[in-house]
Amino acid sequence: MNIETKVKKTIKEYKLCNKKEKVLVALSGGKDSTVTAYLLKKFGYDIEGIHLDLKIGEYSKRCLKAVKKLCEDLDIKLHVYDIKDDMGSGICYLRSAIQLKQKGNLKNCAVCGVIKKWIFNRIARKLYAKKIATGHNLDDEAQTFLMNIFKASPKLSANIGPISRNIQNKKFIPRIKPLFYVLEDDIRDFSKKNKLPVVYEKCPCSLDSYRIQVREFLETLSGKDKQNIIKNFNNISKRIKKDSKIEYCEACQEPSRNRLCKKCELMRV
Ligand code: SF4
Ligand SMILES: [Zn+2]
Numbered sequence: 601m602n603i604e605t606k607v608k609k610t611i612k613e614y615k616l617c618n619k620k621e622k623v624l625v626a627l628s629g630g631k632d633s634t635v636t637a638y639l640l641k642k643f644g645y646d647i648e649g650i651h652l653d654l655k656i657g658e659y660s661k662r663c664l665k666a667v668k669k670l671c672e673d674l675d676i677k678l679h680v681y682d683i684k685d686d687m688g689s690g691i692c693y694l695r696s697a698i699q700l701k702q703k704g705n706l707k708n709c710a711v712c713g714v715i716k717k718w719i720f721n722r723i724a725r726k727l728y729a730k731k732i733a734t735g736h737n738l739d740d741e742a743q744t745f746l747m748n749i750f751k752a753s754p755k756l757s758a759n760i761g762p763i764s765r766n767i768q769n770k771k772f773i774p775r776i777k778p779l780f781y782v783l784e785d786d787i788r789d790f791s792k793k794n795k796l797p798v799v800y801e802k803c804p805c806s807l808d809s810y811r812i813q814v815r816e817f818l819e820t821l822s823g824k825d826k827q828n829i830i831k832n833f834n835n836i837s838k839r840i841k842k843d844s845k846i847e848y849c850e851a852c853q854e855p856s857r858n859r860l861c862k863k864c865e866l867m868r869v
Contacts, residue, residue: 606781614762616731616762622727623640627651628651631788631798633735634667647676649679652720654683654691655683656692656805665797686719709805718862722854725773732773735777739818741777742826745830760837762777771855783826
């Protein structure tokens with residue numbers, strides 16, 4: 601099955617989005633989110649793009665340039681969020697300050713991921729988007745699933761799946777992953793074949809050695825093996841108990857399972 605058919609099937613089977621609702625695509629400048637936007641636009645969905653300018657030196661400049669080019673080429677309305685304007689510093693400084701406070705236990709991507717999710721949810725709501733689409737692919741999801749097993753925390757895998765299904769709250773904008781069943785290599789080939797403007801280099805801050813180790817292990821597996829990991833996840837996902845209690849963060853009023861949301865917990869002085 602080619603990428604286009606696979607993505608159409610995933611959207612239909614999991615009811616990811618419909619053509620009457622606005623979908624905000626989180627565009628990083630990398631191949632995955634670029635292909636996500638390209639396909640959703642091609643299939644006729646009402647999409648807009650959001651790019652977070654994280655201020656990671658020249659890398660961020662290249663990403664912004666690629667995203668702008670994509671949106672111009674495909675006629676996609678683009679929103680650019682400048683983290684320095686809004687939060688006072690680039691992600692590297694924010695992250696280091698948090699890690700210092702937490703005595704360095706938190707990985708770069710864990711900190712950055714929490715902040716990005718918080719920003720995306722707020723912006724999507726302001727723009728009246730009904731879904732947030734991200735570029736997560738089958739390799740990413742298999743990696744997360746395996747890491748949760750190795751950490752003996754299978755409950756964390758409740759977040760995995762083509763659509764976020766573990767949070768039901770009117771202020772929470774569901775996140776969708778149209779590339780959930782697509783292998784990373786196929787996405788790379790597709791983006792090159794279609795000459796999409798993509799930054800192929802990895803983010804210089806993705807230094808989580810454990811994640812890299814799991815990724816390297818996954819690279820030794822065949823596509824079929826990786827698909828089987830996800831099949832296994834699908835078999836057990838129905839049995840993962842979901843925590844349904846959602847309230848609001850006392851500090852920012854965003855949906856949260858605890859008194860403070862993860863972002864405010866991290867940024868607390
Ligand atoms: S790779 Fe990690 S540090 Fe870099 S932008 Fe993504 S989440 Fe943030
Ligand atoms: Zn908060």
